[in-house]
Amino acid sequence: MDARYACRSQEHGIARRQFLGSLAAGAGAFAGGMGMFSRPGFTAELQKQQKRMLVFNMHGGLSQLESWDPKPGTATGGPFRAIPTSVPGIHISELLPYTAKQMHHLAIVRSIDTAEGDHGKGAYMMLHGRKQTPASDFPTLGAVVAKATCPETAALPGHIIVTPGGGGGRSNDASYLGPKYASLVLGGGTPPQNLARPDGLSEAMDASRNQFRKQLDDQFFARRRTARTEAYTFSYEQAQQLLAQRDVFDVTKESETDFERYGKHDLGRQCLLARRLIENGIAFVQVTHSNYDTHNENFNFHLEQLGEFDRTFATLVGDLADRGLLEHTLIVVLSEFGRTPGINPYYGRDHWGTAWSVLMGGTGIQKGAVIGKTNDNGTEVVDRKVDHGHLFHTYLSAVGVDTTDTFQIDGREQPIADPAYQPIQELLA
């Protein structure tokens, strides 16, 4: 389209993108900041690669000892044993037998020391790559990935969080990147509201209505065309594309066989939805599995929670691998922290940020790698200590983002990731 802007100023160019972002976010107002990479050519190339990221947030703090770094037979080991995996030499908890068979697609970081035992602060660090401070706010991992990997004109949201329950809607977690990149929350995996035409509006009526709107737009553009008016028009086109693709959010379109394979429980349905979203090009999908904050009866609760998680997660990893999607998709299983090696009087484990683990796999990650080591009873990191900052760089590097790059925000450069850190290079493929 040959745009005839009344004013070709840079500010209007920025305003257009702000406007698009806001409309796509349903905010109906201009964003407070503007995010763009300082190297747009690189970004375009990245967007062509269609990289995606799938995060499992093990809410409450998954025990590393009952998952990725078991210590059987020690004073801290608890009752569960370790089992071999599909990668010789790597053992994980017996609570994860299906995941063990997918280990050749995955990698473990066993040497995380975030020194943070507060739920909120730990979660912020792990999902923002920085410590939370009163004076500043940063976009969440999902917002950064969506910004980095989604075309500006994408109709579908690039940042989706599937929660176990609750309502849906937009979050406020994109900070200066603006609401376009804020997470769209699908509470309980329920599709976004208002994706279907109202009952009283037939397809023919809707088409007629849109045709009339286009006629008016064309008449208006013949006299005056601005970035804002173009953005206004595009927002309708984008909304129509979103409506046309609403089946992306409809997990009931999946087969009964797949529902059986993933497990007929909430997590099964939500993981099937996650696969559907990833297949349809959603850049960042986060699934929350809750709850692992097991101060009481840690072993009974991990038996239940990981019993549900294991088969579903392993099925999803296998499916992504079989469909060639793992080459483009980074998988991360994280928490806000781990759990204490010491077992408390209630057979529980408490908050522990000193020596714990994260699982990764897929694009950009060495298959079957184990990074770092804890001591014999898991009380401290003895090799390759890393924290949230290193992990944040590593996630982004794995999906092709140059973490030394910056966002241009209102004329100021904002580092994409904390410049004090680097990726875990030996984990990157």
Next chain:
Amino acid sequence: MSLQPTDTHVATQWAYDSPLIACRFDPQGRFAFSSAEDQSLQRWSLADGSKAVLKAHDSWVFALVCTADGTHVISGGGDGRLIWWPVADAAPQPARTLPAHAGWIRCLALSPDGQLLASGGNDGVVRLWNVADGSLVRELRGHDTNIYSVTFHPQGIWLLSGDLRGKIVQWTVATGEQVRTFDAKALWSYNGGQGVDFGGVRSLAVSPDGKYLAAGGLNNASNPLGAVHDPVVLRFDWESQAVVHTHIADGLKGSIWRVLFHPEGWLVGVSGGSSGGFLSFWNADKPAELHRFSLPNIARDMDFHPDQQQILTTHFDRHLRISKLTPKPA
């Protein structure tokens, strides 16, 4: 000798290297056995407190029984194995090891005639074993979740098993057929916010006269992950299956880990939780405690000595304790 719950006092305590889990007296009153978080069993000589450490499981041992003739203690582990240990050997080694269950064995019980061993665990199956040769006698399938407790009726005709979701099944031992179920769902809850099942029939006991079935566990679980719940015992009338009393320990937070009927007629429960460790004594006439004895630390299991005058308890603080029901010496 008439016993009074109010006379209960800790008479003996021995320390181990690791927090303790399960415990049993041997039927001849020579030893006490315990298990610990280091995967071992301990044999304690009641005469002098000397101990032997028994190691063969590669998980925690959640359940113990002693054979009726006192020759063996049988352990059931989180490794799904049953191990027969000769009691009197200087350094006991496994005499028989059976792969018995997929996943944890959580509970064991010996039949009144001493011939059969019942086991239950995370695979949801109750198995009956011949104590003499370790052969599998029968499998009982009727639970769809983890089995937490088993006990034989004093007449030996029936076996009872209780699970995580509060289902108690009465089985005919000779045939393996289900007779009926008791509803103990009051001991279970599902917390939707935390996404967890919690509670369960942690212990079962039938009164010596066969009149009552007691099911111990917890209720009021407002925060399962945070250990906010109350110890409770349901007393069922055996014939009508009605809950006669919901025995409470007013003001305490925790779980009932085991209940036993004492020959004096009391129902005794051991509890552990954020309030500490306690022995609660109840009579059949009211839900409230007849007496409560405060143990020095959170308790996890309990057994009666064959003389019925001593109570064995295991504790998080690594101690095995023997409390006497007789007056404390001056």
